[in-house]
Amino acid sequence: MSDDKKVIYLDNAATTRTKPEVVEAMLPFFTEYYGNPSSVYDFSGISKKAVSDARQILASSIGAKPQEIYFTAGGSESDNWAIKAAAEAYQKKGRHIITSKIEHHAVLHTCQYLERQGFEVTYLDVDENGVIKLEELKRAIRPDTILISIMFANNEIGTMEPIKEIGQLAKEHQILFHTDAVQAYAHVPIDVDECHIDMLSASGHKLSGPKGIGFLYIRTGVKILSFIHGGAQERKRRAGTENVPGIVGLGKAAELAMATLKERAEKEKGLRDRLIRRVLSEVPYTRLNGHPTDRLPNNADFAFQFIEGESLLIMLDMAGICGSSGSACTSGSLDPSHVLLAIGLPHEIAHGSLRLTLSEETTMEEIDYVVGEIKRIVERLRSMSPLYEDFVKQGR
Numbered sequence: 001m002s003d004d005k006k007v008i009y010l011d012n013a014a015t016t017r018t019k020p021e022v023v024e025a026m027l028p029f030f031t032e033y034y035g036n037p038s039s040v041y042d043f044s045g046i047s048k049k050a051v052s053d054a055r056q057i058l059a060s061s062i063g064a065k066p067q068e069i070y071f072t073a074g075g076s077e078s079d080n081w082a083i084k085a086a087a088e089a090y091q092k093k094g095r096h097i098i099t100s101k102i103e104h105h106a107v108l109h110t111c112q113y114l115e116r117q118g119f120e121v122t123y124l125d126v127d128e129n130g131v132i133k134l135e136e137l138k139r140a141i142r143p144d145t146i147l148i149s150i151m152f153a154n155n156e157i158g159t160m161e162p163i164k165e166i167g168q169l170a171k172e173h174q175i176l177f178h179t180d181a182v183q184a185y186a187h188v189p190i191d192v193d194e195c196h197i198d199m200l201s202a203s204g205h206k207l208s209g210p211k212g213i214g215f216l217y218i219r220t221g222v223k224i225l226s227f228i229h230g231g232a233q234e235r236k237r238r239a240g241t242e243n244v245p246g247i248v249g250l251g252k253a254a255e256l257a258m259a260t261l262k263e264r265a266e267k268e269k270g271l272r273d274r275l276i277r278r279v280l281s282e283v284p285y286t287r288l289n290g291h292p293t294d295r296l297p298n299n300a301d302f303a304f305q306f307i308e309g310e311s312l313l314i315m316l317d318m319a320g321i322c323g324s325s326g327s328a329c330t331s332g333s334l335d336p337s338h339v340l341l342a343i344g345l346p347h348e349i350a351h352g353s354l355r356l357t358l359s360e361e362t363t364m365e366e367i368d369y370v371v372g373e374i375k376r377i378v379e380r381l382r383s384m385s386p387l388y389e390d391f392v393k394q395g396r
């Protein structure tokens with residue numbers, strides 16, 4: 001892409017721009033204060049304090065204690081750790097895990113791995129909006145269930161899950177409750193006590209922080225084993241010299257995000273709703289995927305009949321617009337996403353999906369330009385589609 005072409009970035013669920021203030025906060029920890037937090041001299045005390053300050057900020061952002069925050073290399077590691085280590089630590093009690101069909105692959109593939117190790121996993125269905133059914137969850141609970149892992153909000157369709165009710169159920173049955181909050185953290189308010197969350201995954205690069213850093217909240221009293229063996233870092237549960245600049249960046253990003261959470265969500269919701277309203281009313285044969293209201297403030301996910309999401313993405317890219325589609329390129333064939341299939345979309349409709357995720361930097365002008373481009377491109381693609389032609393002929 002040429003330098004002078006302005007990019008309209010609407011793929012903030014994939015990753016976000018690291019804020020300049022965050023980068024600025026990180027820089028001295030590469031060049032000036034590069035000491036190892038584990039060393040004894042005064043100089044490294046600066047790094048150590050920076051790590052502990054960040055831990056404090058993260059803890060207070062979810063109503064936790066600092067010693068319950070463990071730094072990781074991001075959301076995938078946090079999910080892997082929570083699920084594998086809990087399974088291992090609690091396997092004497094039982095070997096049954098409950099999750100949902102719409103989890104991120106970091107959760108789904110970890111559960112599949114555990115199935116190969118002899119664990120049993122129940123994958124809960126979701127309704128047409130992507131919400132798990134509490135009744136089905138209740139029925140799935142068994143005496144040997146040791147863990148429930150359900151995401152706070154879905155990364156593709158933006159649907160928020162009934163986390164408080166799930167936490168309540170888990171607590172009543174004395175089952176551990178893990179939530180992948182990578183999309184929700186610092187975008188919607190979260191209180192681990194109120195929702196009875198035992199473990200929570202978050203990732204820096206989904207909240208305008210750096211990539212390759214995240215955290216796992218582990219409630220005091222949860223028996224969980226070390227994930228990376230080695231030194232005594234992270235209370236002997238996650239060895240390795242701390243990613244100090246990353247941790248400082250994550251702390252700064254969380255501090256900024258928490259301070260603006262409400263206004264940011266309001267602003268994003270306003271633009272998101274304008275986007276949804278205009279697309280649904282101006283582009284025929286289109287649906288909104290995910291819950292109409294209980295969804296992430298910055299997420300709009302559409303399915304356009306008679307077109308391929310990939311073609312739409314490429315043409316949007318040519319118009320300077322970054323979005324994403326629900327298709328995942330698996331072994332050369334374009335399979336529709338497991339999330340869209342789980343909400344009951346037929347294959348041919350699930351193929352024509354487009355996810356647009358906003359940031360606080362998104363403007364109304366951008367949204368209006370994007371709607372115009374979607375209209376133009378969808379019309380163009382449909383005009384080349386034999387399926388659409390047949391459909392139109394039949395209609396007459």
Ligand SMILES: *Cc1c(COP(=O)(O)O)cnc(C)c1O
Binds near residue numbers: 074104106155206214
């Ligand atoms: C992005 C994402 C992850 C993975 O996080 P990384 O930091 O990229 O490893 C996990 N779960 C959800 C819901 C995500 O959106």
